[in-house]
Amino acid sequence: MRVHVAECESTQALLDASMPEWSVATTDHQTGGRGRLGRTWVDEPGSSLLVSVLLKPTRNPDGLTLVAGLAVAEVVERALGRPAQIKWPNDVFVDGSKVSGELAELRDGAVVLGIGINVNRTAYTSLQAIDGRERELAPLLDDLLATLRARYDDWHANGLPHAEIAKRDFLRGRRVTVGSTTGTVVGIREDGRLELDTGIVESGEVVFDGQ
Secondary structure, eight states: OEEEEEEESOGGGGOOTTSOTTOEEEEEEESSEEOGGGOEEOOOTTSEEEEEEEEOOSSOOTTHHHHHHHHHHHHHHHHHSSOOEEETTTEEEETTEEEEEEEEEEETTEEEEEEEEEOSOSSSSOHHHHHOOOOOHHHHHHHHHHHHHHHHHHHHHHOOOHHHHHTTBSSTTOEEEETTEEEEEEEEOTTSOEEETTEEESSOOEEETTO
């Protein structure tokens, strides 16, 4: 099932658990796009890939944002021809700047997974700002959905694809604070938690030293 509207507050609000799994909602512009911790995702109309997908996993959904981040990273790498990194728990970076964010929300036993990718923006970091190319959004959406489905099916069968995520770990070796824990990041663990040299963090906002 596909839902597309020209404008909405958030694609997350266009899906509910009564719909079939893999229902997809897209829009050209969000007026109140959401990120983690109540942040706003700002987009220029028609410039970003804005999509939500309804999933009904039969296993614990912890780690789904990392699975989505890996799918996005792979799509971005193919589009740009250069490496993309995953910033735990839910962002994708290229050349040190954020190009995408992911948000998973539990809803009546289902998960609504939102993904935003900056594609044709020039005022902010985007694929176009990185390599100067303007892109059509539809082929990127097709690639994203196919890649996400493959990664989701693999996660469902085998668990978190730790090796692929770990080699794209943006935070490894950086000194950060997450909640009350400060230390140098050792890496993303196989269970999806973040390991610092001073402890293990299950969730939270990452703040860099000096930020």
